[in-house]
Amino acid sequence: MKPIRVAIIGNPTVGKSTLFSSLTGIGVMISNYPGTTVEVARGSATHDGVTLELFDLPGVYSLDTMCAEERMVLDFLARERPDVILNVVDATRLERNLYLTLEVLELGLPVVVALNMVEEAHALGMEVDAERLSQLLGVPVVPIYIHRGSGLDELAHALFHPGKGRQFLVRYDRHVEAFIRQLMGMRPGLSRYEATRLLLGMACEAPEDVKSAARLMREEIERTHNEPLEEILASNRYGAAGLIAKGVVSHRPASAVTLRERIDDLLMNPASGIILLALIILGMLLIVFFVGGFLEEAIVGAFDVLIISPATGALSGYPLAQVVVRYTLIGIQAGLGIVVPYIMAFYVLMSLLENSGYLTRAAFLLDDVMHRFRLHGRAMIPLILGFGCSVPAIMSTKALQTRRERIIASAMVCMVPCSARSIVIMGLVATFVSVWAALSIYLLMLAITIMVGYVLGRVVKGEEMGFIMEMVPLRVPRLKDVVDKTWMQMKEFVYVAFPLLIAGSAFLGVLQYAGVLDVVNALLAPVTVGLLGLPPYAATALIFGILRKEMALETLAVLAGTAQFSLVFTPLQMYVFAVFTTIYLPCIATATMLNRVLGFKDMVIITGLTFALALVISSLIAHLVPLLASLI
Numbered sequence: 001m002k003p004i005r006v007a008i009i010g011n012p013t014v015g016k017s018t019l020f021s022s023l024t025g026i027g028v029m030i031s032n033y034p035g036t037t038v039e040v041a042r043g044s045a046t047h048d049g050v051t052l053e054l055f056d057l058p059g060v061y062s063l064d065t066m067c068a069e070e071r072m073v074l075d076f077l078a079r080e081r082p083d084v085i086l087n088v089v090d091a092t093r094l095e096r097n098l099y100l101t102l103e104v105l106e107l108g109l110p111v112v113v114a115l116n117m118v119e120e121a122h123a124l125g126m127e128v129d130a131e132r133l134s135q136l137l138g139v140p141v142v143p144i145y146i147h148r149g150s151g152l153d154e155l156a157h158a159l160f161h162p163g164k165g166r167q168f169l170v171r172y173d174r175h176v177e178a179f180i181r182q183l184m185g186m187r188p189g190l191s192r193y194e195a196t197r198l199l200l201g202m203a204c205e206a207p208e209d210v211k212s213a214a215r216l217m218r219e220e221i222e223r224t225h226n227e228p229l230e231e232i233l234a235s236n237r238y239g240a241a242g243l244i245a246k247g248v249v250s251h252r253p254a255s256a257v258t259l260r261e262r263i264d265d266l267l268m269n270p271a272s273g274i275i276l277l278a279l280i281i282l283g284m285l286l287i288v289f290f291v292g293g294f295l296e297e298a299i300v301g302a303f304d305v306l307i308i309s310p311a312t313g314a315l316s317g318y319p320l321a322q323v324v325v326r327y328t329l330i331g332i333q334a335g336l337g338i339v340v341p342y343i344m345a346f347y348v349l350m351s352l353l354e355n356s357g358y359l360t361r362a363a364f365l366l367d368d369v370m371h372r373f374r375l376h377g378r379a380m381i382p383l384i385l386g387f388g389c390s391v392p393a394i395m396s397t398k399a400l401q402t403r404r405e406r407i408i409a410s411a412m413v414c415m416v417p418c419s420a421r422s423i424v425i426m427g428l429v430a431t432f433v434s435v436w437a438a439l440s441i442y443l444l445m446l447a448i449t450i451m452v453g454y455v456l457g458r459v460v461k462g463e464e465m466g467f468i469m470e471m472v473p474l475r476v477p478r479l480k481d482v483v484d485k486t487w488m489q490m491k492e493f494v495y496v497a498f499p500l501l502i503a504g505s506a507f508l509g510v511l512q513y514a515g516v517l518d519v520v521n522a523l524l525a526p527v528t529v530g531l532l533g534l535p536p537y538a539a540t541a542l543i544f545g546i547l548r549k550e551m552a553l554e555t556l557a558v559l560a561g562t563a564q565f566s567l568v569f570t571p572l573q574m575y576v577f578a579v580f581t582t583i584y585l586p587c588i589a590t591a592t593m594l595n596r597v598l599g600f601k602d603m604v605i606i607t608g609l610t611f612a613l614a615l616v617i618s619s620l621i622a623h624l625v626p627l628l629a630s631l632i
């Protein structure tokens with residue numbers, strides 16, 4: 001039997017990806033902030049011998065304002081022509097969710113509604129009568145509780161038998177209805193949905209005379225109602241959604257103020273909120289530093305004693321083998337000892353933050369500040385995600401409404417120290433210089449990020465958007481989502497970065513043996529030695545850092561011959577190296593993502609700017625600090 005193709009559509013953060021993932025077993029990003037899914041994911045599930053092919057789409061509030069996600073959903077529907085639409089709705093926000101449901105019903109495809117967050121609605125004193133809702137909409141409505149797996153079999157069953165009954169359609173204003181019928185009469189075969197689109201002047205295949213008739217009708221409606229047609233349709237839909245919601249939701253008296261609400265008040269209050277935000281970010285950095293630092297020292301030390309010294313000692317008569325093996329082992333040591341502890345601690349904390357719902361609070365809190373950069377508060381979300389990895393952070397700027405905002409937010413994201421850069425800052429500066437020196441780099445980066453935002457906010461021309469972001473409820477992050485997400489991000493390190501690191505280190509050994517590194521280092525010495533005050537081989541480390549930022553540090557360990565950096569560098573050198581690595585050129589993966597989201601030209605401009613900035617700031621530090629020290 002042919003697979004049944006199912007498009008999962010719904011408002012943001014209603015649990016579409018959670019449902020997709022539990023039906024298909026495919027790991028996708030699940031977070032508690034709107035705009036987690038920005039690309040279509042596809043997967044399949046088999047039920048009673050029949051295959052369901054599911055598509056997880058970005059969340060949308062409607063199909064009529066034509067923002068990027070909505071276009072993506074409509075393009076997807078036109079291109080892929082799914083057999084059924086699985087509309088996930090949030091029981092706690094039924095009325096607003098139904099607005100989209102009503103639009104989805106207009107598409108004329110079979111629809112199944114999954115009623116999610118039923119237990120949250122219950123906790124808020126709301127009960128939704130699913131059966132009545134099903135009768136009113138004329139489609140199956142299945143209550144689900146994904147985390148417990150309940151309702152999923154019934155849902156799969158409903159997807160196979162979506163029913164052929166009459167689906168509810170919004171009755172528009174009489175005037176509009178009359179014209180829709182008239183258009184359908186002019187061209188037999190034209191659906192109600194197509195007629196509505198024609199009336200709205202949207203792309204639709206039809207002869208020119210029908211199109212021009214539609215144009216005249218629209219003008220007449222707008223003249224008599226003194227209101228744009230879109231608004232007439234929207235208010236008709238809101239009216240219908242409100243009536244349906246009223247008919248199916250019953251309220252119990254609300255209980256006393258809950259602990260969750262109290263916490264929320266503290267987080268959102270402008271005074272306590274900002275302090276808590278600073279404490280949360282500082283706390284995250286300190287936890288990563290202590291957990292990562294403790295593991296780093298233990299692993300690096302054990303590796304030296306137990307593996308590197310015996311292995312290189314055994315190869316003392318074979319210079320090529322010795323240098324290649326030594327380099328490879330130090331590469332592995334740096335990967336296991338420096339990267340794994342920090343990156344893991346980082347991702348666990350980031351996932352907790354993402355899934356708690358805190359990000360939308362940070363966005364609201366800083367909305368005012370962000371508006372000074374002529375950005376929406378929502379641009380805060382990519383910036384905080386940037387602490388994890390710039391690649392998904394830049395990808396998440398797709399959820400911003402205008403290109404102008406995407407450019408500014410992406411350039412700012414490039415300045416936020418991602419976990420790879422944090423590894424360099426922490427593994428080098430916090431461990432071997434001091435925690436305060438490491439924190440000063442974060443402050444420096446904060447200042448640079450703000451400066452970049454401020455300057456670009458004034459320079460980059462384009463539309464500004466007033467966009468209201470939905471506040472998601474605070475939730476205790478689900479352990480499975482956190483573990484899955486941490487693993488999804490670690491996987492990339494295990495499968496991509498680690499092999500690259502081992503091969504790269506062995507390759508470095510060969511290049512060193514052949515004397516190539518010395519040539520490259522000598523060529524770049526005016527910058528590395530002259531401007532930055534670093535040893536010449538730092539040039540090779542920085543080149544490798546473009547592949548992946550943490551490789552700069554790993555390669556530095558390989559070339560220095562030890563991961564105990566304080567034996568070979570002065571504190572100032574370590575500081576300058578960390579600052580330069582943090583600012584200069586985004587890594588290859590980030591540049592690729594910039595190219596994808598913003599285009600080649602902007603990618604080159606942003607990349608060039610970061611390089612110039614890194615050179616200026618690092619060489620200033622390298623030269624001014626000794627000067628100041630000599631004056632004191």
Ligand SMILES: Nc1nc2c(ncn2[C@@H]2O[C@H](COP(=O)(O)OP(=O)(O)OP(=O)(O)O)[C@@H](O)[C@H]2O)c(=O)[nH]1
Nearest residue numbers: 012013014015016017018030031032035036037059
């Ligand atoms: N309480 C509760 N939370 C849920 C349920 N299903 C999903 N969630 C949570 O809802 C949040 C959003 O889930 P996602 O699956 O990422 O939502 P989405 O609809 O894919 O969101 P976008 O991709 O942003 O459109 C996560 O924090 C989930 O853990 C549920 O049945 N009950």
Ligand SMILES: [Mg+2]
Nearest residue numbers: 016017036037
């Ligand atoms: Mg999603």
